[in-house]
Amino acid sequence: MEKGLFLRLQRYEELATSAERDFIKMLLSKPEIFVGKGLKEVSEIAYASQATVYRLCRKLEYDGYKEFQNALVYELALMKESRMVSMQDIDPTQSVEDIIKRVTLKNIESLEMSAKLVQKNDISRCVDLIGKARNIYLFGIGSSLLVARDLYLKLLRIDKLCNISDDLHSQILYSKNIHKDDLAIIISYSGLTQEMITCAQNAKNNGAFVIAITRSSGSKLGKYADVTLEVAATELIVRSGAMSSRISQLNMVDILYVSYVNRHYDELYSSFAKTQIKKG
Numbered sequence: 001m002e003k004g005l006f007l008r009l010q011r012y013e014e015l016a017t018s019a020e021r022d023f024i025k026m027l028l029s030k031p032e033i034f035v036g037k038g039l040k041e042v043s044e045i046a047y048a049s050q051a052t053v054y055r056l057c058r059k060l061e062y063d064g065y066k067e068f069q070n071a072l073v074y075e076l077a078l079m080k081e082s083r084m085v086s087m088q089d090i091d092p093t094q095s096v097e098d099i100i101k102r103v104t105l106k107n108i109e110s111l112e113m114s115a116k117l118v119q120k121n122d123i124s125r126c127v128d129l130i131g132k133a134r135n136i137y138l139f140g141i142g143s144s145l146l147v148a149r150d151l152y153l154k155l156l157r158i159d160k161l162c163n164i165s166d167d168l169h170s171q172i173l174y175s176k177n178i179h180k181d182d183l184a185i186i187i188s189y190s191g192l193t194q195e196m197i198t199c200a201q202n203a204k205n206n207g208a209f210v211i212a213i214t215r216s217s218g219s220k221l222g223k224y225a226d227v228t229l230e231v232a233a234t235e236l237i238v239r240s241g242a243m244s245s246r247i248s249q250l251n252m253v254d255i256l257y258v259s260y261v262n263r264h265y266d267e268l269y270s271s272f273a274k275t276q277i278k279k280g
Contacts, residue, residue: 004078004117004230005071006031008060010223020056023048031076039065078113079233110244111251113232118255122227127260129209129227130155133183136162137174139199140187147213147249148187154257157275158268168195175199180207188212189231189245191219200224213252215245229256 009024016024023046027034034042043050057068094102130136136155140148148164155162165171172195178184184203188196191214203210204224212225215233222228231248261268 005060005068005075007219007222007228007230010220012060014223016056017052019048019052020059022046023053023056031072035073035076036069078116106244107247110232110248114230114248114251117230117232118252122229123255123259125227126211126229126256127263129183129211130160130256130260131264132181133209134161134179134181136160136183136185137178137203138162138164138185138187139171139175139196141168141193141195143246144187144189144196144249147246147253148185150250151185151187151253151257154253158261158264158271159275171195171199172202175202176206178203178206178208182208183211184208185211185213186221186225187249188214188219188221189249191215191221193221197221197224213249 006028009028013021013024026046033045037045039050039053043053046053054065057065060068062068062071138148138152140146145166152162152164163174165174175184175198182203184199186196186200186203191197191212197220200210200212200221201224209227210225211227211229212219212221213229213231214221215231219228222230229252231245231252
């Protein structure tokens with residue numbers, strides 16, 4: 001599985017027993033109260049049996065309760081770091097020199113934190129899915145649509161059939177008409193945009209594979225994806241404008257694209273010369 005604890009919990013929640021679901025809801029809403037606690041103490045806080053908590057650890061593919069606790073500590077450390085970065089928004093008292101330094105530093109921090117979340121197995125699986133797909137459909141709204149368009153141009157250069165539309169209704173129609181041998185790549189920083197969740201559900205209902213590029217915490221979109229490529233949650237959902245989140249999403253697209261090209265380099269080499277648009 002090799003994913004963060006919170007994403008594992010969100011994906012498993014629909015399959016959980018009622019006792020497990022109650023524990024998951026409490027853990028996701030107040031994770032800090034469980035840090036450093038033993039199995040017995042955690043079960044008492046959550047009003048769950050020790051057996052329920054331990055079985056859940058195993059179902060989430062942890063070796064045991066200790067590994068589960070280590071994952072919880074790591075996840076909260078990332079959340080704290082992300083929260084500190086996310087608070088570095090616009091300050092009307094800053095000079096232009098300060099703005100240059102602060103915006104650049106925030107983008108660097110966002111990239112570094114996102115790099116910690118990237119799983120090489122997920123990238124490899126995405127490369128497999130792109131290679132096998134009959135058609136690729138790209139979805140996004142607002143700044144995420146800009147990221148989707150960047151990926152669209154990259155895929156065109158390597159002669160991959162792909163579709164994108166700026167019109168939201170057209171995107172929904174794409175998701176309704178997608179085939180089981182197609183691939184949907186859905187980009188949403190928040191992972192809470194209902195239209196994007198609807199597109200993911202439609203694609204899954206039609207048997208298509210779904211890749212989601214979304215933030216690492218609080219994203220509902222990841223629940224409906226076969227592969228989730230997480231970026232750091234370094235911006236508030238209600239924000240002045242997409243900045244470091246967009247940079248992190250573009251970086252994820254670059255990682256995905258370069259990984260695909262590297263694997264298929266010999267067969268794609270001629271495509272780069274063919275699709276190069278001469279300037280001047």
